[in-house]
Amino acid sequence: MKAERVELEAAYILHARPYRETSQLLEVIGRQHGRQGLIARGARGPKARWRALLQPFRPLHLSWSGRGTLYTLRNAEPAAPSAPLQGRRLLSAYYLNELLLRFTTRGEPRPELFAHYTAALAGLADADNAEVPLRRFELALLTESGYGLDADRDALHGAPIDPEQRYAYQPERGAMPVERDGDEQVVLTGASLQAIAAGSFHGADDLRLAKRLLRQLLDHHLGHRPLQTRRVFAEMRPPS
Amino acid sequence: MSFSPSLQELLDALRCLPGVGPKSAQRMALHLLEKDREGAARLVTALATAAERVGLCTRCRMLTEQELCPVCAATRRDDTLLCVVESPADLVAVEESGGYRGRYFVLLGRLSPLDGIGPAELGVDLLREQLGAGHVKELVLATSATVEGEATAAYLGSLATEFGVAASRIAHGVPMGGELEYVDSSTLFRAIESRTAVESV
Numbered sequence: 001m002k003a004e005r006v007e008l009e010a011a012y013i014l015h016a017r018p019y020r021e022t023s024q025l026l027e028v029i030g031r032q033h034g035r036q037g038l039i040a041r042g043a044r045g046p047k048a049r050w051r052a053l054l055q056p057f058r059p060l061h062l063s064w065s066g067r068g069t070l071y072t073l074r075n076a077e078p079a080a081p082s083a084p085l086q087g088r089r090l091l092s093a094y095y096l097n098e099l100l101l102r103f104t105t106r107g108e109p110r111p112e113l114f115a116h117y118t119a120a121l122a123g124l125a126d127a128d129n130a131e132v133p134l135r136r137f138e139l140a141l142l143t144e145s146g147y148g149l150d151a152d153r154d155a156l157h158g159a160p161i162d163p164e165q166r167y168a169y170q171p172e173r174g175a176m177p178v179e180r181d182g183d184e185q186v187v188l189t190g191a192s193l194q195a196i197a198a199g200s201f202h203g204a205d206d207l208r209l210a211k212r213l214l215r216q217l218l219d220h221h222l223g224h225r226p227l228q229t230r231r232v233f234a235e236m237r238p239p240s
Numbered sequence: 241m242s243f244s245p246s247l248q249e250l251l252d253a254l255r256c257l258p259g260v261g262p263k264s265a266q267r268m269a270l271h272l273l274e275k276d277r278e279g280a281a282r283l284v285t286a287l288a289t290a291a292e293r294v295g296l297c298t299r300c301r302m303l304t305e306q307e308l309c310p311v312c313a314a315t316r317r318d319d320t321l322l323c324v325v326e327s328p329a330d331l332v333a334v335e336e337s338g339g340y341r342g343r344y345f346v347l348l349g350r351l352s353p354l355d356g357i358g359p360a361e362l363g364v365d366l367l368r369e370q371l372g373a374g375h376v377k378e379l380v381l382a383t384s385a386t387v388e389g390e391a392t393a394a395y396l397g398s399l400a401t402e403f404g405v406a407a408s409r410i411a412h413g414v415p416m417g418g419e420l421e422y423v424d425s426s427t428l429f430r431a432i433e434s435r436t437a438v439e440s441v
Contacts, residue, residue, distance in 0.1 A: 015354050021259050052424040055387045078425060087394045094353040094391070101354070232351070232358030236395055 004071070006033060008061040010079060012117065013054060014097045018044060024054065026073065028062060029100060029117065034110040038064050040073040050076045057093050057121055058082040069106055083125040091236075092134055093124055095229045099138070102222055103145050116140040131207045136199045138214040147221055150174045151190075151197035163191035169213055171220035186213045247273070299370070301346040301363050303328050311335070311344055318342040320377035322370065324396055326350050326384060334382055342380070345370065350383055351392040362392075364399070371403040379407045385427075 011030040019025040024043040029035050042049055050073075053060060059079035064071040085093050100117060104110060116137055123133025142148055151161055155174030161167070167175035168185040178187055188196075188209050195201065196210045243251065247269060254265040272280040296302070297309035304310070311317065311331075321342025325331045331344050347362040359365075370376060379400040383389035393409050400407035413431035414423050423431070 017355070052426050057387060058426075081429065082426065086390075087398070090387070090391050090394060091353065098354050228356040229353040232353045232356065235358045235360055 003065065003067045005063075005065040006030070006071075007063050008075070008077065009033060009063070010114075011060050011062045012058070012121075013056045013060070014101055016040075016054065016056070021045075022048070025070075026054065027101060029104070029110070029114055030062065031111055031114045032109060034108045034114075035100070035104045035106050036064065037070045037106055038062070038073045039070060040076075043073075053078055055082065056097060057085055057090075059118075083121045085121070085125055089124045089130050091229070091233060092130055093121060095134070095227070095233075096120055096124075096137055098227055098229045099141055099218070102227070103141055110144070113141065113144050116144070129207070131211065132201060135196075135201060135207060135210045135214060138218060139196070139199055139210075142214070142217055142221070145221070147171075147217060149193070149197040149217075151194045161190040161193060163189065163194065165190050167193060169193065169216075171217050186216055188213065296348075297346075299366075300331075300344045301348055301366065302331055302344065319375045321380060322376045322378070323380040323382050324367070325382050326389070326392075330382065330384075340380075347383070347392070350386075350388045351395060352388055353391075359395070364396075367396075368399070368403075371400065371405055376405055379405050381407060381409045385412050 009030040009032055011028045013026050013028050014035070015027040016024050019039060022042050022045045024040040026038045026040055027035065028038055040050065040054060043051070043054055053076045059082075061075075061077045061079050062073060063075040064073050066072045083093075096117065100113065104113065120133045120137035123136070124130055127133050139149070149169070153160055153174075154165075154167065155170065155176050161175060165177055166179070166187055166189055168178045168187050169175050170185070175190075175193060178185075186209065192206060192209055195206060196213060201207045201210055242248075250269045251262070251265045254260055254268055255262065260268070272283070290305075293305040294303050295305065297304045297312055298307050299312040300309060302309040302311065306313065318341050321340075322345055323334060323340060323342055324345045324347060325334060326347050326349065328346055328348075331346055334340055334344070345363075345367055349357055349362055351357060351359075351362065371379070379396065381393040381396055383392045383396075397407040397409070411434055412427060413434065414420065414427070420428065
């Protein structure tokens with residue numbers, strides 16, 4: 001296997017876990033090289049190198065080398081200050097990381113996803129409504145993974161989507177025209193479907209609908225293993 | 241080199257200790273068996289006793305063999321202050337700093353959503369009970385200065401608000417004896433952000 005060397009790639013840490021006595025095993029996403037597994041030797045403990053740097057959500061430049069599927073981190077430099085994420089928005093950022101980990105595999109270049117992720121973090125830090133960047137990222141993730149919303153034609157006859165018509169959106173199939181609301185499906189008008197597919201959400205109703213629709217699609221493609229972040233967030237809500 | 245089965249088992253067992261690899265395990269085992277049988281016997285008793293008796297304090301989750309740990313059992317401490325730390329080692333560190341006279345709560349971890357570590361794993365139910373009991377006036381969040389530590393603090397801060405308890409976060413800044421030139425940029429950023437007024441001479 002050929003030895004590889006990557007210099008100062010723009011990257012984010014998606015997940016870090018302790019490895020051996022003083023090291024960390026990092027799961028990162030780089031702009032050019034996509035997701036990679038890196039060992040950061042000596043990154044824990046009192047005299048750790050890069051201790052303040054190797055944190056999630058911080059724009060970094062990372063250098064690594066090695067062969068096989070797990071590389072060795074050689075250098076880490078700050079690319080920009082951390083996005084000022086706090087409270088609920090910080091937790092949402094963890095959700096983004098888990099989605100990326102679940103929808104990508106190591107070694108697959110995903111420059112577009114990297115760009116969407118960067119935009120989503122910036123959005124979480126700045127946007128008035130944090131739901132908007134979250135929905136846009138979910139949408140982009142589905143599209144980039146080949147599961148994008150089809151808002152042009154219905155799945156029954158291939159007829160153009162009618163803004164007035166109501167549709168039940170089914171994973172793998174698409175928009176099925178329906179006359180009344182079903183029990184479990186998300187039912188929405190053609191106009192709402194087109195707005196969601198375009199990533200433009202006007203008002204709380206659109207956002208709620210988009211959340212339900214995108215969740216249904218994400219869940220379908222995630223299979224039976226539920227998202228850890230979602231379970232943890234549910235536990236964190238105050239009991240009502 | 242192949243050792244006799246009992247010795248090999250000892251070498252393997254010692255490696256469960258942090259920082260102990262094959263070489264140090266061998267040094268320890270040979271030392272105990274060669275030069276210090278008495279020490280070995282003492283170690284056996286101490287380890288067996290501790291492993292059997294030491295559990296968690298029912299109030300703060302610190303390691304203890306009584307129902308309450310020494311800090312919780314102490315009468316002359318400030319009941320209105322509750323300091324949340326991630327581990328028993330952190331509790332010891334805060335205690336040794338000498339600047340704190342309140343009570344503690346040990347999470348035995350920190351929020352790590354991607355690993356599925358949430359409120360249930362951190363004993364938050366027990367913490368809720370204590371906040372609900374009404375004597376705590378301030379929750380001091382002494383979780384680590386990492387993103388996970390921050391997330392933990394943010395969550396516990398909102399929990400405190402729910403109970404009408406004030407929450408504070410320990411300061412981050414330039415370490416004692418630290419020259420600014422060598423302090424990393426994010427620490428320095430925090431230090432500038434949370435600067436304090438200087439008392440005039």
